[in-house]
C-alpha cells in the first residue's frame with residue numbers, strides 16, 4: 001500500500017470514518033421520525049458509497065440520469081428513483097433493462113409536455129411506469145407551479161395507460177441561498193405547500209422533498225414520507241460555511257494539492273484548478289478553503305492552476321501540500337476517476353467513481 005506522501009497531487013481524498021458518520025447520522029434522523037431516506041447518488045457516484053447507504057438503512061437511491069441508474073445496479077439497489085425529465089424514446093431499451101433489474105423503479109413526471117414524451121418512452125420500453133410528480137417549491141426549475149397544474153398533470157397521468165402516479169417530489173436547491181436563521185420558517189412553509197398540494201390531489205400519496213440543506217429539518221417534522229439529500233454524504237463549503245447545516249469537521253472529501261509557485265507576495269499557485277475543483281464557488285468567490293485552520297482560500301481557478309490567497313499565504317513554500325474543502329463537492333467528484341480513501345489520515349484504499357460522466 002502506498003503512503004499518501006508517495007502519491008502525486010492533485011488528489012481527491014475521502015475520509016472513510018467521516019463518510020460513515022455522515023451516512024449514519026442522516027439515517028438516524030430519518031429512522032427516528034420514520035421517514036424513508038433515498039439518498040441522491042449524484043454527489044458520490046460510487047457503488048462503494050451507495051452500498052454503505054443501503055446497508056445503513058436507506059430505502060432506495062435517487063439518480064439524475066439513466067446512466068447513473070445503470071452504474072448503481074451493482075449496489076444491489078431494489079428501489080430507484082430517476083429524478084429527471086426523461087423524454088427521449090431512444091432510451092427505451094436501456095430503461096427496460098434497468099426496470100428488469102429494479103423491482104421498484106420510479107420516474108419523474110415534470111410537466112404536461114414532458115409527460116406526453118414520457119408516456120411514449122414508457123410504451124416503447126413496454127412499461128407501466130411508476131411516476132413521481134415534480135412540484136416546484138421555489139427553485140424555478142422542473143415541476144408544476146401551482147395546485148391547478150398539479151391537478152391537471154395528475155389527470156393526464158391517470159388517463160395514460162403507461163403511467164401510474166405514486167407520489168410527489170421536490171428539490172429545494174434555492175435553500176443554498178437562504179440565511180441559516182431563516183431555514184426553519186422557510187422549510188416549514190415548503191412542507192405546508194407540498195402537503196397542501198398532495199392533500200388536494202390525493203391524500204394517500206407520499207411527498208419526497210430532496211435537499212441536503214433541508215433534509216434533517218424536514219425529516220424531523222415527521223410530516224414527509226421520505227427525504228432525498230445527496231451532498232450530505234461528503235459535505236462541502238456550502239453546507240458547512242454558507243448554510244451551516246454541517247460542521248467543518250464533518251466534511252469528508254478534500255482536495256490535496258501542492259504549492260507549485262509563489263509568483264508574488266500574497267499569492268501561491270497550486271496544481272489544482274478548475275479541472276479539479278470545477279468552476280463552482282461560494283457566493284463570496286471561494287472554490288476551496290484549507291482544512292488545517294490557516295487562512296488560505298482558493299479564490300480563482302484556471303484549468304490547472306488554483307490561486308491561493310489569505311493571511312497565511314506568505315508562509316507557504318513551493319512543494320508544500322495543502323488540503324482544501326471544496327465549495328461544491330458533487331462537481332469535484334465528477335471530475336475524477338477515483339478517490340483515495342483515507343483512515344486516520346493514512347492511505348486505506350481507492351474507490352472508483354463508477355458513474356463519472358454518466359450524463360446520458
Ligand SMILES: Cc1ncc(COP(=O)(O)O)c(C=O)c1O
Nearest residue numbers: 040083171210211212229230231
Ligand atoms: C432532483 C434532486 N433531488 C435531490 C437533490 C439533492 O440535493 P442536495 O445536493 O442538496 O443534497 C438534487 C440536487 O441537485 C436534485 O437535483
